[in-house]
Amino acid sequence: MATTSAGASETPKSASAPRSASSAAREVVFSVRHLWKVFGPKADRIPEDTSVAGLSAQELREKTGCTAAVRDVSFDVHKGEVFVVMGLSGSGKSTLVRCLTRLIEPTSGGLEMDGEDVRAMDRSSLRELRRRRASMVFQHFGLLPHRTVVDNVAYGLEIQGVSKAERRERATEMVEKVGLAGLEKRRPGQLSGGQQQRVGLARALAVDPEVLLFDEPFSALDPLIRRDMQEEVVRLHREEGRTMVFITHDLAEALRVGDRIALMRDGEIVQLGTPEEIVGSPADDYVRDFVRDVPREQVLTVRRAMRPAEDGESDQGPALTPDTLISDAIEAVARCGGAARVVDEGRCLGIVDHACLLNVVARVDHRPEEVAA
Numbered sequence: 001m002a003t004t005s006a007g008a009s010e011t012p013k014s015a016s017a018p019r020s021a022s023s024a025a026r027e028v029v030f031s032v033r034h035l036w037k038v039f040g041p042k043a044d045r046i047p048e049d050t051s052v053a054g055l056s057a058q059e060l061r062e063k064t065g066c067t068a069a070v071r072d073v074s075f076d077v078h079k080g081e082v083f084v085v086m087g088l089s090g091s092g093k094s095t096l097v098r099c100l101t102r103l104i105e106p107t108s109g110g111l112e113m114d115g116e117d118v119r120a121m122d123r124s125s126l127r128e129l130r131r132r133r134a135s136m137v138f139q140h141f142g143l144l145p146h147r148t149v150v151d152n153v154a155y156g157l158e159i160q161g162v163s164k165a166e167r168r169e170r171a172t173e174m175v176e177k178v179g180l181a182g183l184e185k186r187r188p189g190q191l192s193g194g195q196q197q198r199v200g201l202a203r204a205l206a207v208d209p210e211v212l213l214f215d216e217p218f219s220a221l222d223p224l225i226r227r228d229m230q231e232e233v234v235r236l237h238r239e240e241g242r243t244m245v246f247i248t249h250d251l252a253e254a255l256r257v258g259d260r261i262a263l264m265r266d267g268e269i270v271q272l273g274t275p276e277e278i279v280g281s282p283a284d285d286y287v288r289d290f291v292r293d294v295p296r297e298q299v300l301t302v303r304r305a306m307r308p309a310e311d312g313e314s315d316q317g318p319a320l321t322p323d324t325l326i327s328d329a330i331e332a333v334a335r336c337g338g339a340a341r342v343v344d345e346g347r348c349l350g351i352v353d354h355a356c357l358l359n360v361v362a363r364v365d366h367r368p369e370e371v372a373a
């Protein structure tokens, strides 16, 4: 199980399993322990200096002239999950994700990829890591303007020394995969912003990396195209199960694409959990405020709403799986006019009726453990 930084809270795992990373497949890709990145004079002294540990970002800046962009952060990224790093501007998202491949050099802490010590890697291993194992998709796509779509996609393979025929074949396949078939011969200037972002995505996918790192990839896109691209990421993820680390400052985007979300504030992770955990059990007032406007019925599941079955209820009414969204359960209950059962592998876990579904929407929470038995 992932850990969080000191003082951060990880909500209990009772609400729901991450959408795609099954509990059986908990292989760790990135393991981050007590990671710090401090900018400023004598930065390396800051992590060990206990006199600054409790200071706020502003106090630290005033006292030392340093900014702790990442502050004692610990977590694991599991194989096959979409791990979202979310937070307001300046909270440390980009610095943290750049530290993963040492595009930014961490100040202190432990960092492993597939059990290998990333901080101990020499230049050539690092180059290999960035080219083949963890590809970054940036907000500014960095496409080469004079090259065609297919040649842009093939670029990463060219750097790797893949033969021309093979890179054409793989690039064409990726162009199709991201929905750009027919546009292979265009140049980036002849594409819309969304299409250009798809080229960037295809280019990152072409090298078949173990992990895709997205740095606010869609923030320059208009809302409809942005939504399209989010769906594209979710689709690609479902089809391929590729591990993704996705930075965003947009909560709706984080909830849409994330299996787990690390919510950052002033360089620290204040909460790490599934969308349901973050929305349903905010760790503190900051997180509560952050998620206040989220339509709960579209994120929370019947696990959070159900009550124990009373006599005769456990074999009547429509059956819902435990990860059914409250919004879908409302429809099911409205249609049948009575209560619905929450059933997992033939066992009735509890009952949802009008009252308990309304309680969740109206934020009158009762604790899921009340029905755990």
Ligand SMILES: Nc1ncnc2c1ncn2[C@@H]1O[C@H](COP(=O)(O)OP(=O)(O)OP(=O)(O)O)[C@@H](O)[C@H]1O
Pocket (backbone or CB within 6 Å): 039, 040, 067, 068, 069, 087, 088, 089, 090, 091, 092, 093, 094, 095, 096, 249
């Ligand atoms: N090279 C640098 N030198 C000094 N301070 C820096 C440097 N890079 C980042 N910072 C500071 O570190 C903090 C975290 O920055 P970072 O870019 O990681 O935040 P972010 O959450 O990605 O923000 P945004 O959403 O605006 O991109 C900020 O206070 C920023 O000013």
